[in-house]
Amino acid sequence: MGLIDLHCHILPGVDDGAKDLPMALNMAREAVKQGISHILLTPHHMDGMYTNHKEDVIKKTADFQCALDEAKIPLTVFPGQEVHLTGELLEAIDKNDILFMDEAGKYLLLEFPHSGIPEYTESMIFELIARGITPVIAHPERNHGFQKHPDKLYDFIEMGCLSQLTSSSYLGVFGDSVERLTQKFVDAKLGFIFASDAHNFEGRRFLMQDAFKKLTKETTEKKAILFNNNAKKIVNGETVSTDDILHVSSVKAKRKKKFWLF
Ligand SMILES: [Fe+2]
Structure with missing residues (x-):
């Protein structure tokens, strides 16, 4: 098994990622060069620009897998969506128009x-978790809300979320401050997986192997293996441990509780 990429805009002609099949196949070749063996295809959904209905993505993913096989590109793809946070999210889930990162939902x-971070985010997250859904927050390091208040990510993970950091953010493609914040999230154990969020060949590329190399150098090989194993667990619908962070969290909670006594 190679690297698993759970956020990627390589499905052709559906959003601002790969424009057509030839471009998508070339991106797939680049992914393989970066050591990637499995990709969750996550076109934008409900972001005000793009709507990619569940059934369409499933069909297009099957077609794309056939094209990859024909071109002899050793890559396995799964259908997914990058779901935008909107007030209509629960309704879309009820209508069965949402693709999860794993088959079990x-x-x-x-x-x-x-x-x-919109005002209603916390109540929406609460609703999702109450339904047994674990939100995996996409690239928090690139969000202005988390950039201003990085500790907010801690609060969402404490609620039960996970996070996905972008490999190119970690490598400085979006500038020094995004790179530093990504490193901070890694150091604070607030990051769980790397994904490429690849759109093209210029800015947002795969760069997964490069990010994993850096992660090994900056932390440990164990951490790099853990990140890729977490991605595997997510796609298989298995539990990802948040023990490290929850340990810190219980210390924080105790501290909070103390104040309630007064
Ligand atoms: Fe994306």
């Missing part, structure tokens, strides 16, 4: 608006 790749 446990993990949801959730994108917050880039401008910040």
Whole structure:
């Protein structure tokens, strides 16, 4: 098994990622060069620009897998969506128009608006978790809300979310401050997986192997293996441990409780 990429815009002609099949196949070749063996295809959904209905993505993913096989590109793809946080999300889930990161419907790749964290986010997350859904927050390091208040990510993970950090963020493609924040999230154990969020060949590329190399250098090989294993667990619908962070959390909770006594 190679690297598993759970956030990627390589499905052709559905959003601002790969424009057509030839481009998608070339991106797939680049993914393989970066050591990727499995990709969850996550076109934008309900972000105000793009709607990619569940049934369409399933069909297009099957077609794309055939094209990959024909071109002899050793890559396995799964259908997914990058689901934008909107007030209509629960309704879309009820209508069975949402694709999860796993077949059992446990993990949801959730994108917050880039401008910040909406007021209703906490209650929406609460609703999702009450339904047995674990939101995986897409690239928090690129969100203005988390950039201003990085500790907010801690609060969402304490509620039961996971997070996906973007490999190119970690490598400085979006500038020094995004790179530093990604490193901070890694150090604070607030990051669980790397994904490429690849759109093209210029800015947002795969760069997964490069990010894993850096992760091994900056932390440990064990951490790099853990990140890829977490991705495997997510796609298989298995539980990802948040023990490290919850340990810190219980210390924080005790501290909070103390104040209630006064
Ligand atoms: Fe994305």
